[in-house]
Every structure is written in C-alpha cells, then in structure tokens.
Amino acid sequence: MASEPNQPKDRTHVFQPPKGTRDFYPLELARRRWIEDKWRKTAVRHGFDEIDGPTFEHLDLYTVKSGEGIVSELFSFTRQGGDKQYALRPEFTPTLARMAAARANSLPKPTKWFSICPYFRAENPQRGRLREFLQWNVDVIGDDSPQADADCIATCAGLLESVGLTPAQVKLKVSSRTAVAELIRAAGVPQDYTDAALVLLDKRAKLDRDEFCKQAATIQLDIAAFDRKAGDLASVASIESLQALIKNIGLTDWCGIDLSIVRGLAYYTGAVFEVHETTGAERAIAGGGRYDNLIELFGGPPTPAVGFAMGDVVLALVLQDKGLMPKDDEIAADLGLRPDVFVIPTTETEHLMQPLVARLRREGLHARHTYKSTRNVGKLLKEAGNANARFALILESDTVCSLKNLDTNEQTDSVPMSEALERIAPPPRPG
C-alpha cells in the first residue's frame, strides 16, 4: 500500500513507546528477570506447574464474566476485513478457567498451576499501574478444602520472604466473603442487598465517615452491629478454621485476619486475601481468593478453585522503597550471567585473543574480551571489572597467561594455560 509522503508526520507518536509501556534495556530486563525468577522458583517449590495461554483471546471471553462495561478497559481489535473481535488479555483467570474447563475430565485433583506473563489494560497510568505489566498467577483447581486456600496463602508468603521482605514490612490480610456476608445479614441487611453491602465495605477506607454511614443506611446496614460482630472473630466459624490453618503452617507472623478485605470483584465466593505494605504507601502487592463458580461459567463442570495474582510494578516499587532490590551485579550473579573470564591481550599476543576466546566458549565458559584498541593493562582490567567477570586472563603467549581473580585480587603469574582453565572452571551454578 502506498504511503502518504506529504503529510506532516507525528514523529513523537511513532518514536516514543506507547503510553504506559516500558522499554527494557539490559539492566531493567535483569531486574525483571530477577523478579520472574523468584516467582517461578517459589511456585515450583510449592508444587505448582507452569502454564501459559494466548496473549489475546476472543473478546467474549472477558464480557461473559465482567459484562460489556469491561470493554472500555481493554485493548480490543478486529482483523482488517474480519469481523471477529479480540482483546489483549487483561487478566489470566478467564484463560485459566477456559483451559481447565477444556480438560476438566483428565486433570488431577487438585491441579496446581502458575503463570508469569504480560497483561494489558487501557487505563491511565499512575504510580503502580501501567498499561502493560507482568503478573504472577497461582491457582489451585478442584479442591474446595481450606487446605487449598492455605496452599495459596503459603505460596504468596513464601514469595514475600524470598525477596527479603519481613512481616513488619508487609501484611497478608486474610478474610472470607462468606464470613463477611454472615455478618452483613446479622447487621440487618436484606438478602438482596448483600452484594451492594460487600461493594460498600470494599470502598469503606476511601469514603469519609458521613458518606459511608449515609450509604450504609440505604441498604439497612447497622454499622455498629457489624463492627461489634467483626471484632469478635471467634464467633465466625469460617474465620476460625482459616485461623487454625494459618497457625498450622506457621504463618501467623505474616498473616492477619482483616474483615475489611472483601475484594471488589463479585465472583469471589469464600476466602479472600490481599498483601499490603504496612505503611499503606503503595497499592496492594497481591490479591486473590476463592472463586468456586467461575470454571462452570466458562463451560466446565462445577469446579472449586482458589488463586491469587501479584504484579511486577507494585512489587518492584515496594522493593525499591525498602532498599531490597539487589545491586545490578548481584542480580547478574544470581541469574548466572556473570562472565567467567575476561581475556586481556598484550601487544604481542593480540592475534591470540580471538582463538582463545573461541576455545573457552566451546568449553562452555562465559568468556568476554576487550574491543578496545588500547593495550594498557590497567584500563583493560578496569573494563574486566566493569563487566563483572570472575577472572581476568592476561594473555602472555599461546601457552602461558596470568590469571587474576577479580573478587579476591589474587593473581597467578605466568602459569600454563591448562592450569588457568582448571582454576576458572567449573563456573558456579546459581541457586
């Protein structure tokens, strides 16, 4: 198709990344990989298998659950000349429910799945919210026991611990929709208004007192009675069993019962939880709960399920707030990206550099060399240090070199090449 050459080009639009998206240069990508690595290892350690699905789905998949109103929050599109409507996925749960429904008869019980993938939402970016972001989804399918709830909670807490957070810094607030619904009924709300009451309670912290009371009155919610009951947790049966489970798996430091957590979404049916920074400085780090009706809604047999999601944006902000994001060279070491050896030639041996590097790489070492023209050893050692290499190999002849351990400053002068290679290998295998 011919382009229009004469129109003024909106070059800003073309050459800047789209609103709410990120470019990942090597350092940024390393930090992202570090988070993904923590997510993946934590999930695997807790017995979950990794899955993924399409990055875009039929638009209907999202409107079935959330209604047409969701469309304005989606990036949706049709093919040129086609009429099927698609949308970039804004969340994983519909895909998960679809996948689980498709194989419902052959899946083991419970089925424990996790995923790490990008999501897209057409919202205005602000702190902790972008239009493209990563999310870690962890779900237990086909198990309606509180044990499955606890499995999710333990995995979530395990992640918090593995990135260096402490119970003083973050809190995993556990609640139960069924318990809160009981309290709502006990506080005078008619059955028909239960959902409205849950929505109102979800907004409670954001509303001022008068406005909240006013709205509570319209659904006959007796706030004083509700708070009195909520204060007496032991009276609520489903809370009691949750508390027992948390204690049983040793997570009392991390978790607390907090009945103000009800989650905004209508599809949660039982336990719900959120992770918050204790100072309240950032938005929720993670959230989830039990959704026993959803898989049936997507064409599967009635199947209980529970899960949660954690996004990369807020997690990274919290880690930065707390000074817990490791230094870039520590991340590189963690991910196994450190060069094993950096080869430094002299004027006499520069023709030997390329063959040696090729040989080192054939032997499985991560080998780098200088591209500079200077043969000043001091400058090249600095370059080796900047590359974060474990060893610098100063090439003296085709059979002799000096090997300097860049971490300890120990140097072996003029040793046979074979001895140097033995000292370099084997590379450490990270975690």
Add this chain to the structure above:
RNA sequence: GCGAUCGUAGCUCAGUUGGUUAGAGCACCAGGUUGUGAUCCUGGGGGUCGGGGGUUCGAGUCCCCUCGAUCGCCCCA
C-alpha cells in the same frame, strides 16, 4: 475519560527582561603514564531543546495545539 505539575546530551541538571555557533558534571570513545581495577592530565563523539503551529528582525525562553512522564480523580480483574 477528567485535573494538576513537568519535558534541554545516555543520566543529573544550568541556560539572564527573547539576542552570536545551546553548556557543565557523570557516563561513553580515544590518547598519555615501561603491564595490574585508583587518582590525574589531554582530546573526542554525542542535542530534530518531546513534536507541530503561531508571535517576533530574532524563540530552548512567550502563546496555542499535540505526544509523553509524574501525581491524583474515576476504575482497579
């Protein structure tokens, strides 16, 4: 979708009531010091001043529009 603040080199920023060829530090590249990560010295490459339009003899600077960022509202799977 709405509002506020902001946008000059890769990064942090300076740039006078509008006035010559837009600067500094760090980073990067190269050279110097007899081959050991420092410090230092010298030189260099880098900028459509986010983009477009307007006012003016003259715009990084003033005006309008637009794109983006940050923070908030709505929403938050």
